[in-house]
Amino acid sequence: MTKSDILKTISRIKHDKFHNLKMGLAGSYARGDNKASSDIDIIVDTDLMPIADMEYIKSKFDGTDVDVLLLGLLKQEDEEMDDFFKEMNLPINDESVYKNVLKEVVWCE
Numbered sequence: 001m002t003k004s005d006i007l008k009t010i011s012r013i014k015h016d017k018f019h020n021l022k023m024g025l026a027g028s029y030a031r032g033d034n035k036a037s038s039d040i041d042i043i044v045d046t047d048l049m050p051i052a053d054m055e056y057i058k059s060k061f062d063g064t065d066v067d068v069l070l071l072g073l074l075k076q077e078d079e080e081m082d083d084f085f086k087e088m089n090l091p092i093n094d095e096s097v098y099k100n101v102l103k104e105v106v107w108c109e
Helices: 003-017 027-031 051-059 071-087 097-104
Strands: 023-026 040-044 066-070
Touching: 003 023, 003 027, 003 051, 023 027, 023 097, 027 040, 027 097, 051 066, 066 071, 071 097
Parallel strands: 040 066
Antiparallel strands: 023 040
16 A cells, blocks of 8 residues: 555545544654555544444555554653653653654644
8 A cells, every 4th residue: 555545545534434533644654664564553633442443444454454543542651651751850752652653643634
């Protein structure tokens, strides 16, 4: 699949079932350095999503390995890590999954 194909599929999923959620693409496909073995990282801007909905999203990619990442949970984990690092007088981790996703995500309309 190409980046364009993936973005079209995400857009279709969003319009068909998840109108109220912001959805996008992250990872190697968003950066343009994907390989044949790369998985597809779908970002959903929410804290919670039923597993059935995650499976529905995955099913739209014809057997390709897909990760559905919930932005709210990534943010919560990042904030907890930052708080821990502060308590330990360590620098904040600028390369967390959440911060990297925000740098690279391509949001769908």
